Amino acid sequence: MKPMLKDFSNLLLVVLCDCVLGEAEYLLLGEPGHVALSNTTVSVDFQYFDGANGTLRNVSVLLLEANTNQTVTTKYLLTNQSQGTLEFECFYFKEAGDYWFMMTQGMTDSSTSEKSAFLKVEWPDFHVDLNRTSKAAEGTFQVGLFTSQPLCLFPVDKPDILVDVIFTNSLPEAGTSQGQPLEIRTSKKTELSQGQWIEFGCAPVGPEAYVTVVLKLVGQDSVITSVGPIDLAQKFGYKLVMVPELTCASGVEVMVLPPPCIFVQGVIAVFKEAPRRPGERTMRLAENSLPLGQRRTVFNCTLFDMGRNKYCFDFGISSRSQFSTKEKECMIIQRNIETWGLWQPWSQCSATCGDGVRERRRLCLTSFPSRPGCPGMSSETGSWAAGGTRASP
Secondary structure, three states: HHHHHHEEEEEEEEHHHHHHHHHHOEEOOOOOOOOOEEEOEEEEEEEEEOOOOOOOOOOOEEEOOOOOOOOOEEEEEOOOOOOOEEOOOOOHHOOOOOEEEEEEEEEOOOOOOEEEEEEEEEEEOOEEEEOOOHHHHOOEEEEEEEOOEEEEEOOOOOOEEEEEEEEOOOOOOEEEEEEEOEEEEEEEEEOOOOOOEEEEEEOOOOOOOOEEEEEEOOOOOOOEEEEEEEEEHHOOOEEEOOEEEEEEEOOOEEEEOOOOOOOOOEEEEEEEEEOOOOOOOOOOOEEEEOOOOEEEEEEHHHOOOEEEEEEEEEEEOOOOOOOOOEEEEEEOOOOOOOEEEOOOOOOOOOOOOOEEEEEEEEEEEEOOOOOOOOOOOEEEEEEEOOOEEEEOO
């Protein structure tokens, strides 16, 4: 029994030694994942044991790209640094992908791998937005790029962002009567930033326009994020531009402000906003068509009732492949009665004998007697003979 116990004790000691030695060597990541371009570092805990005398010789930790097996950087351990934490700075992680940390001993190709750890790096989340510009009527718009992720302060070789904007005249699955959708691509390079607006010029694709925005690093094929296709008509809508109230002199001008990069083509109708009985429809007074590219139209004042009334204008798209878009705006229109009344009788002659002068007047029939606006004269004079007849000129 005693020899058996002695053999078991020796076996247990060997197992314990193997476990201790196994635990003595490791390479551990502080976090299993990382965000490319972010300002955080990657922490790697290590412990290395040299069974000879405990002194490290030519021990290093390599950072490699897993897909290409190329070394990004190497950090060497001090001869008395058998355990601790290595910090890999944020500027080593410019791209998303898989990375390996490998602890090796030796400086040549014959060096043997001791321990390794795997790191998954993902792109930061970028929010892409579109906005009008003050030059929207001149054919421009803005692309906004925003991320809540604090970004790395690259000391050198700061990466730039490439923004690709792709214009199409229809959705990819819709197609056109001519075949494939028209596609126009434009790009701009910009610096890496947490938030910015970038101005782009419009591409002439027609009365319908869709935009896709693709974000990459300059010189790289990997896509950081992609948004679209975005229907610009649905994103921005159409707006009717008019004054809230006016006094109609000859006509009422109405302008359509279309979405960026879209040509106007539709119909503007006007109707009177008034209380109606249940089931009674609103009667349209007139419709003006807007040919392709035209934004303004004028409605004659004779359409509107005398006095102060509310009228609404309705804009409708001539044709849309996906949906119908309409915009409605109302305004107060004051139409005055501006016409001359009948001439009043002539006044008495200014002379009792010989030639004299008589005068007659007429009233301007208007909604504002204090500010008559009828064209022409409100009075006239003539030479008269004492006998009551008009004198010869």
